Amino acid sequence: MKKxxxxxxxxxxxxxxxxxxxxKKGFEMQDIKTEKITPAQLDEMKNRTGSYESLFSRRAMKYKxxxxxxxxxxxxxxxxxxxxxYTFLKRPVVFVNDKTFVGSEKKTIEALKNALS
Incomplete structure (x- = not known):
């Protein structure tokens, strides 16, 4: 799955x-503002990452x-x-087959690039 x-x-x-x-690589793209995350999608993300906390963004303005x-x-x-x-989801969340990448940290993006090459 590529999403x-x-x-x-x-x-x-x-x-x-x-x-x-x-x-350009055939990914299914879901804009979480226009197409809300379903409970099933969030549960799948949690199963892939191990926790809901790992998907939670403390940078969101509403957090404070x-x-x-x-x-x-x-x-x-x-x-x-x-x-x-939706702003509480750490983004982007990328599925590349069995791998999952969450957030925009430099090391996460480098790992994503490696998985795509």
């Missing part, structure tokens, strides 16, 4: 897609707005927050 969950308006996601050529940094969050909380608000 990317991204945000079409995110310049970081756009740069990663361009840099890796994902848009909602005062979440001061609250202890459980796996159930992370799942619910991501499903309710």
């Amino acid at each position: 990317i969950y991204h945000l079409g308006t995110c310049t970081t996601c756009q740069a990663i897609i361009k840099e890796t050529g994902i848009d 707005e909602m005062g979440l940094k001061d609250k202890p969050l459980t796996e159930k909380d992370y799942r619910q927050l991501i499903l309710e608000e």
Whole structure:
């Protein structure tokens, strides 16, 4: 399976897609703002990464707005927050066959490039 969950308006996601050529490599592309993540899709991401927390973005503006940094969050909380608000998904999330890449850290993007070459 070749799929990317991204945000079409995110310049970081756009740069990663361009840099890796994902848009030209037959990937199914899902813009999470226009096509919401389903509970089944999120559960599949969790099964591939091991936790909902690993998929959760603490950089989202709503993280501070909602005062979440001061609250202890459980796996159930992370799942619910991501499903309710797309900006809480760390992005992009890329599936390349049996490998999964989450986020925009330099080492993650390098590993993604290696998997694609």
